[in-house]
Amino acid sequence: MTPIGRGDGADRAARELLDPQYAHEALLDRLYRYFNQFLGDLMDGVAGGGTAGGIIAAVIIVLILVAVATLVGWQLRKTGRRNAMTAGALFGARATTAAEHRQRAEQLADEGHWSEAVQERLRAIARDLEERALVDGMPGRTADELAAEAGAALPGFAAELTAAARSFDDVTYGGVAGTRDAYETMTALDERLRLARPAPMGGPA
CATH class of the missing domain: 4.10.860 (DNA Excision Repair, Uvrb; Chain A)
Known part of the structure; x- marks a missing residue:
């Protein structure tokens, strides 16, 4: 059998590609x-x-x-x-309103699920601040990022927001069990933040 050269092989391959079966x-x-x-x-x-x-x-x-x-x-x-x-991230994939997060937090608290209740209450805080345009609606936001941005808009709450973010991280990633006191502290912060207004530019905190 005569060996097939590279040129002949390329020609055969080209003719094969023109075969209707490849269309x-x-x-x-x-x-x-x-x-x-x-x-x-x-x-x-x-x-x-x-x-x-x-x-x-x-x-x-x-x-x-x-x-x-x-x-x-x-x-x-x-x-x-x-x-x-x-x-x-602070939020999951589904967008939920602040009111829905609060309702869920109260339900979890009534059932004694304090860790989950703390998580939902901070999510309510975050969503409420977004709905009022006090922070940007940033996908994948962490609790620490929320505290930093919200603390800049509401400097009088900066320390409490940082503590709330730490509480969220503790129960979510640190293996710390949530408590009634932690939830009630988060709830009180939520209620006061709902009435808060951002400090005027250049004005007092």
């Missing part, structure tokens, strides 16, 4: 096949393309591998940051 091939399948053929040509170049051709083909393969590794690493870091933000 209905899915785009991803077609791209995958093109990519495999491209890699095959590069490997042929490494194996039998001479010194110069082999070096060029090897360099191209290395560059492709580096690009793939870089893309995978970037995607993993992006996913990790997103997961970290979600884990530390």
